[in-house]
Amino acid sequence: MIYTVTLNPAIDYVIRVPEFQVDQLNKTTEEYKFPGGKGINVSRILKNLDVESINLGFVGGFTGSFIRNKLSEERLITDFIEVPGDTRINIKLKSDVETEINGQGPTIESVHLHALKSQLSDCTSSDLIVFSGSIPKGVSEDIYTELVQLVSELNIPFVVDISSEKLLDILKFSPTLIKPNHHELADIFNTSFNSFEEMIPYGQKLVAMGAENVLLSMGKDGAALFNETGVYRAPGLVGQLKNSVGSGDSMVAGFVSQLSQEKEILEAFKYGVASGSATAFNDDLAPGKDILALVEKVKINKLT
Amino acid sequence: MIYTVTLNPAIDYVIRVPEFQVDQLNKTTEEYKFPGGKGINVSRILKNLDVESINLGFVGGFTGSFIRNKLSEERLITDFIEVPGDTRINIKLKSDVETEINGQGPTIESVHLHALKSQLSDCTSSDLIVFSGSIPKGVSEDIYTELVQLVSELNIPFVVDISSEKLLDILKFSPTLIKPNHHELADIFNTSFNSFEEMIPYGQKLVAMGAENVLLSMGKDGAALFNETGVYRAPGLVGQLKNSVGSGDSMVAGFVSQLSQEKEILEAFKYGVASGSATAFNDDLAPGKDILALVEKVKINKLT
Known part of the structure; x- marks a missing residue:
């Protein structure tokens, strides 16, 4: 079973x-x-692709x-896990801007953290856990490192999609997938990029540091996949951008949907790109049929 | 029993x-x-003054x-009355402004309107109904006139605090109290005022048109009461303005709290002014003790 964790x-x-x-x-x-939050988005897209998952995290x-x-x-x-206090409201105010x-x-x-750890401890190596999203009040910035260490010791495969520099700390636990975007890749290494070519050594570095797969999203410029077998590039799909919110989460979900069916990793990459693009071309998270319609349009080139 | 009606x-x-x-x-x-809405504010202040009331209206x-x-x-x-759809959220964003x-x-x-009318029809002449606040989607601008006509035919005393020009339409049904502020008084008669003296004939006109009591609120300049016995003025109380939201509703509640105890109308006026001021001097609606502490400070002058 896939578990998605949404802390906030x-x-x-x-x-x-x-x-x-x-x-x-x-x-x-x-x-x-x-209902918002990165893990919840991942679960909703998985559902749209007919893949079951269980939402974990804290609500109140x-x-x-x-x-x-x-x-x-x-x-x-x-x-x-039910907590005291109200789950937050994020206002998205659309006007001229x-x-x-x-x-x-x-x-x-x-x-509450203890209760979550207890849930994760009940998972097994046939499960997959997706950690993503921001960290709530009262919780250490190191929480993802702690949780990843816990599941790694139990040989439970996991995916991490966080935008903090703490991402580097979790690489040694061999995440199945991380999904930085090009801005996050630059931030992690405190640098900046003028071209995709400049990003390649940094993507490779994340693999060398322990990530099994690095899915690098680059907005309209598509995505790249880095792993031990090489570097793969998928150019951006053509469509009208309606909504970038949840596009990254959709990419994670698309990728994970195939992993759980033990498909080839490049098939997972295709589904990731198709899912991210389908959401970007929709007002809300993409329906499954929109994703499936895009999968065959994804072209993958092996670069190295 | 006092009933407060909050349509939205x-x-x-x-x-x-x-x-x-x-x-x-x-x-x-x-x-x-x-919990917001003018009728709800009135009920909350009444409660702070140990006066029971029942909240009517639509929530979802x-x-x-x-x-x-x-x-x-x-x-x-x-x-x-439970309605489909979610009760609204009003965001009060405090920053530099x-x-x-x-x-x-x-x-x-x-x-739903029928259900509300049915509730009101069960009231009697020993009850008091307070109508206040904005009109929800799907409902005619004439709704207050309709409801007031209904309760008036049943000899149920009622109070109306609305800021629409429709206020004039309900005067012929003899409201026990209306509470325009100085801006609303000007709007109703499509005029403007430079002094309190200029407002007096308009307050008197509202009485002539049918209002039993007209409570005119003027912010820091206090309030005036118009009825068949004359015109009364209460200068503003001294205090630090913290919050004008709910001050008018508090004034209505203070006034109504005494009516329901069959106190003299000028005692009701005192409680109205004290309640409005106490809320203006508080971050939220005023606690009862703050209101009681101000009641004896209210000075009333008979002008005519």
């Missing part, structure tokens, strides 16, 4: 306010609420109930 | 964002959620459950 879920509260003005009373003309309050209920309506499986206001979410205490 | 309740989601920037990702540093979804639960925790009585973003709330259908 959110309600994504998407509102449209024509001519938004600071210092005034504004009124929304459109409103949408979605009436906003947490919203997330439980919405996921349940979508027939996703959850095994969240887009403005985001992220809430804080509950403070996680050691008893 | 809200969660007031108060967030602090230091240096809020449009077109960026912002993060909150403080978050509070309150997980945000509606939040409001039910919070009011229940405060031991307020509710008899809300204050910005408000009001949500839309559910669409109310005729079946």
Whole structure:
């Protein structure tokens, strides 16, 4: 079974306010609420690809109930740990420009972390755990390193998609997959890139440091895959960008969907690129049929 | 029993964002959620003054459950009608300046309006109904006139606090109290005022048109009461303004709290002014002790 871990879920509260003005009373003309958080996005895309997963993480309050209920309506499986306080609300304010206001979410205490670790300890080497997303209040910046060490000692394969420099700390535990984007790759190594060619040695370095697969997403320029067998490049697919939110999570989900079916790693790469692009071409996370329609359009070139 | 009617309740989601920037990702540093809506505010202040009331109106979804639960925790009585869709969220964004973003709330259908009318029809002349606040989607601008006509035909006394010009339409049904502020008084008569003296004939006109009592609030300049016995003025109380939100609702509640105890109308006026001021001097709606401490400080002068 695939488990996705979302430490700090959110309600994504998407509102449209024509001519938004600071210092005034504004009124929304459109409103949408979605269960948000990177791990939850991964599970929702997996579901769209008919792959089951179980959502783990921390939820609380009436906003947490919203997330439980919405996921349940979508027939996703959850095994969240209930915490005191309300799951946060992240406001996505769409006007002439887009403005985001992220809430804080509950403070996680050691008893809750202990409960999560206990859940993870019950997994086995036939499971796969996806760690992604931001770290809630009360929790150490080293939490992903701790959790990864725990599952690694139990030989449970895992995927990590975080944007902190702590990503380097987890490489020695041999993640099955990490998925930095080109900005994150630059940040991790405190550098900058003018071309894809300049990124190649850094992708390779992540493999040398322990990552089994490095999926490098580059927005409209497509993606690259680095592993022990070489470097692969998939050019960006053609389509109209509607929504970059959740595109990276979709890429992770697409990749993982094939891993769990023991498909070739390049098939996983194809599904990753197709899923990321399909979400970018949709208003919300991509439906399965949109992903499948793109899979055969993904071209992969082996570079080294 | 006092009934307060809130057609379009809200969660007031108060967030602090230091240096809020449009077109960026912002993060909150403080978050509070309150059950909001003018009728609900009136009931909460009444409770603080140890006067029972029943909250009527429409709530829906997980945000509606939040409001039910919070009011229940405060031991307020509710008899809300459940509607499809989520009760709205009104964002109060505090940064260098204050910005408000009001949500839309559910669409109310005729079946729900019918249920509300049925509740009101069960009231008697020993009850008092307080109508206040904005009109939800799907409901005619004439809704307050309709509801007021209904209760008036049943000889049920009622209070109306709305900021629409429709206020004039309800005067012929003899409201026990209306509470325009000085801006609303000017808007109703499509005029403007340079002094309190200029407002007096307009306050008197509202009485002549049918209002039993007209409570005119003027912010830091205090308030005036108009009725058949004359015109009364209460100068503003001295204190530090912290929060004007809910001050008008508190004034209504203070006034109504005494009516229900069959106190003299000028005692009701005193409680109205004290309650409005106490809330203005507090971060949230005023506690009862703050109101009681101000009551004796209210000075009333009879002008005519």
